[in-house]
Amino acid sequence: MTRFAWLPHPGxxxxxxxxxxxxxxxxxLGHLLLGLFLGWVIPLLLRRYLIFVPRVRKPLKLCLFLLKVFWDIVVANLHVARLVLGPKERLNPAFVEVPMVIEDEFLLATLACIISLTPGTVSAGLTPDRKTLLLHALDAPDIxxxxxxxxxRYEAPLLEIFECSPT
Structure with a gap:
């Protein structure tokens, strides 16, 4: 993919x-020109801090994946409500180490966000070598x-949807 130094992130x-x-x-015309200027200068000034987003290989699968994530969020909300409103003995909280196949920093961040957006789980950290994701689960009877x-549900589809190489 060709990138111009004067336009680091056209999208x-x-x-x-x-x-x-x-x-x-x-x-x-004035607002359009100002918008174009801001759209040009902000990414130019922040290019050192922006991470590379891998190209989407399968856009339809991305849309289906997003629907699956939204559905999982709704279902997890109901599950967490049932757990929180029920007896405390039903809770099985645990810290869980998840070995990662993904190496791309954008996809790792995306996966951590998906896990944190799903009620009942939160990503708590990533090892320095980026091989293990630590997360906390409110209910983890079987780790x-x-x-x-x-x-x-999440890592394999991300690897399939985006152009990146696993380990």
């Missing part, structure tokens, strides 16, 4: 321009099953 530049136009709620489910 982000267009997104920022669009957000500017939506925030101002006026479509005029091996939880690890297998996370790898099957």
């Amino acid at each position: 982000l530049s267009l997104l920022l321009t669009g957000v500017w136009l939506l925030l101002t709620n006026q479509l005029s 091996k099953a939880l690890v297998a489910e996370l790898k099957h």
Whole structure:
């Protein structure tokens, strides 16, 4: 993929321009030019701090994956509500170490966010070698099953959807 030094993130530049136009709620030449300027200069100034986003290999699978994540969030909310409102003896909290196949920092961050967005689990850390993700689960009666489910439901699809190489 060819990148221009003067336009480090063209997609982000267009997104920022669009957000500017939506925030101002006026479509005029002045606001369009200011939006284009902001869309150009903000990524240019922040390029050292932005991580590379791998190319989406399968966009339809990405859409289906997002629907699955939203569904999992709804189901997990109901499960956590039932656990919290029930007797404390039903809770099986645990810290769980999940071995990672993903090496890409964007996908690792995405996976950690998905885990944290799903009620009942929160990502607590990543080892310095990026090989193990530590997470806390509110209810983990079977740790091996939880690890297998996370790898099957989230890690494997991310590797399939995005162009990146696993270990």
